[in-house]
Amino acid sequence: MRTEENNFGFIRDKMDIKILILYIMEKLPGPVDAVMLSDLTLFDGGFNWFDYADCLAELVETDHVVQEGNSYEITEKGRRNVGYVGSSLPYSVRAKADRITAPVAAAMRRARQIETVTEKEKDGACSVSLRLSDGVGEVISMRLAVPDEDSAKHIEKRFQDGAEKIYNGILAMLTED
Secondary structure, eight states, X not given: XXXXXXXXXXXXXXXXXXXXXXXXXXXXXXXXXXXXXXXXXXXXXXXXXXXXXXXXXXXXXXXXXXXXXXXXXXXXXXXXHHHXXXXXXXXXXXXXHHHHHHHHHHHHHHHHHEEEEEEEOTTSOEEEEEEEEOSSSEEEEEEEEESXXXXXXXXXHHHHHHHHHHHHHHHHHHHOO
């Protein structure tokens, strides 16, 4: 850990770092990759990446966090424990963690609601399946025939970037008088 004279943040010891990691992960709707998690966690200035990495490894060892490849997800044990001790983090740290985590959580939720799959057909053409849900159920699902993989990837990207707009456009076209 950094020495007290160099510690300008509010997070000062390993337990605080662990609580912060769990607090942030509890706000996310699913697994997060290692780079994103460190970006979200290292805002305080009171600890460095090595301290963070040690604490994350300990959280994995104690089953508070599960690691699959390069992704990490909070376990039920981690959720329960951060529920007990999360309020021990200084208010300013929790507020900043909430502020920086909110857009990432929203983007993760949106990404989970959009599904695209390309399948290559026997004749070399492709089909692209596009699906949008609202978190409760499927809103729209369609399968398009396209001439090649480049076209399929282009359609996938456009749908991922603007699924809601595409859905609203189709709905407007179908309900116009």
